[in-house]
Amino acid sequence: MPLLCPTGLSPLATEAMKKNILLIFRNPPFANSSNSDTLDIALACSAFELPVSLLFLSDGILQLLNHQQAELLAQKDLRKRLNALAMYDIEDYYVIDQDLIRYQLSVEDLSLACKVITQQQLAALIRQFDTVINL
């Protein structure tokens, strides 16, 4: 296996500024803290002018369901903070059509205005980003 690795390369400042980041939400609400942790990364990146996009993949779309009542479980409602994203200039959200179909959902059932992409478009979407974080 020919593996060649250029050492000592670092991004030029201008290159660094052009970086963009995709954050993937893969877990349902209340499962663990990963959705909340991922959201906090989004807010932090926004403070650093790093362009952020969000992908709600698999059970991640369940985080967006309307009519949740987190307070019944004495939990904070993550959707309130998700709704704040637009105020942080984070407005690029994606879901996959198959995930909607699997749970018999439509975009109207979701609390954010997501772009629906097909399963086949997922790989091309990922390709557009310099960094992907998938907690």
Next chain:
Amino acid sequence: MNKQQALALLDDEGYLLDLALWDQELAEALAKVDQFNLTSKHWEVIYIIREFYQEYQLSPAMRPLVKMMANKYGAEKGRSIYLLKLFPQSPPKQAARYAGLPKPLNCL
């Protein structure tokens, strides 16, 4: 309220320990201890920031605070320069203190 009474209600960064205790009078008292004068312009920001928290369960950072000010009070007040004149240390942090909200997400 004297300085000692006020400090007892705050953590050592000056944020309210029990958010439920907040009211306007308390905010004025805290400002007085800081020798900081809350004008009606400051109150506009304090109310905006509380509104933001009610809606999003989050103390806003600078960018959303500016946005929200612009939405509600127009472009002149929706500028970071304007907010920095009112709260010279850091508008999101200082206003969150007087608004009785948690410290904004620690980003730096």
Next chain:
Amino acid sequence: MIFSILIYASSNSSQTEQSALRFTRAVLQQGHSIHRVFFYGESVNACSNLIVTPRDETNITEQWLTLASAAKLDMVVCISAAVRRGILDGAEAKRHNKSSANLSEGFQLSGLGQLADAIIMSDRTITFGN
């Protein structure tokens, strides 16, 4: 190249910390640099100085500290993840009125901005999680 490592392990006993440590060593061995190692989520638990490892098991915290001091690593622990899990440095212990601090010397508590900075400053950010 400049690397940063994000660790998001859900338990101390998992192999994830070990994988991240070995990877970090390999990065350095090959002449690359590590901009930052960022501990997030449950992995902040590895940064407590109260961890007692059975004698016949490896103490991962000590290994991080050894590597960090040899390679001058910047090891940052997410402050909000740490504090809510009872990992406090002196300043946080005082601030929250707790009787003791337990963050191992060699780790620093700081905000998520340090992760955003790491992403911007590094050519590669690698996540180790489970």
Next chain:
Amino acid sequence: MTQANPATLHIISKSPTHQQLYRDIANALLDDDAILFIEGGVYACCGTEATALLAATNNIYALSIDAQSRGLANTTPAAITLISDQQFVELCCQYHKTLSWF
């Protein structure tokens, strides 16, 4: 300066028991992407899962130490290249970014 490769290195650390994860990975792959199995992910080497992913990309690796430690070093199919920690680092350099699946 050989930074032209825009492809992704997918790092998988869960076993194929996590079927939905593997379906997501399959959808997330382009044919010039690479897969690296680490930790429990190396169990994919002894089932049909890796073969299914092989249809999507030819670049499949497994971390040698993780395969060896789990008793899989000798049963790993020839199509999967066992690599060292050093080669893991080299792969990260070769690909534009990594995406961890766990």
